[in-house]
Amino acid sequence: MDRTLCTERAGVHLLSTPSLVLLMERTAVRLLEPLLGPNETTVGTEIRVSHRAPTPEGSTVRVRATITGREGRFIALHLEAFDELEQVGIAEHQRAVVDVARYTARLQSKLEKLGDVDGSSPQ
Numbered sequence: 001m002d003r004t005l006c007t008e009r010a011g012v013h014l015l016s017t018p019s020l021v022l023l024m025e026r027t028a029v030r031l032l033e034p035l036l037g038p039n040e041t042t043v044g045t046e047i048r049v050s051h052r053a054p055t056p057e058g059s060t061v062r063v064r065a066t067i068t069g070r071e072g073r074f075i076a077l078h079l080e081a082f083d084e085l086e087q088v089g090i091a092e093h094q095r096a097v098v099d100v101a102r103y104t105a106r107l108q109s110k111l112e113k114l115g116d117v118d119g120s121s122p123q
Contacts, residue, residue: 031077060084
């Protein structure tokens with residue numbers, strides 16, 4: 001784990017909670033990708049995380065994801081994060097399966113509307 005994922009406490013760089021969530025979300029996405037259709041992706045809709053132990057810069061963090069259920073287009077997952085010594089976090093996460101074209105169109109529409117707010121084009 002490098003410094004870009006860290007926060008600093010008492011002069012020590014540690015894995016930040018938002019970065020722990022990012023690692024968990026990336027793991028969930030990779031787990032689900034092979035299960036999706038060619039025009040599908042997933043988006044996160046909910047996460048409940050407990051950051052249980054500090055992880056210093058330079059440590060190796062691994063995340064294990066398990067699918068715990070599916071209801072319609074919603075997939076529930078349990079995630080656990082570990083450094084070399086202990087479990088550092090757990091989470092319950094929900095992702096929704098979405099159509100890529102529909103999702104992209106909705107995002108583009110929003111970007112266009114945001115660009116119109118201040119009279120400039122979206123960046």
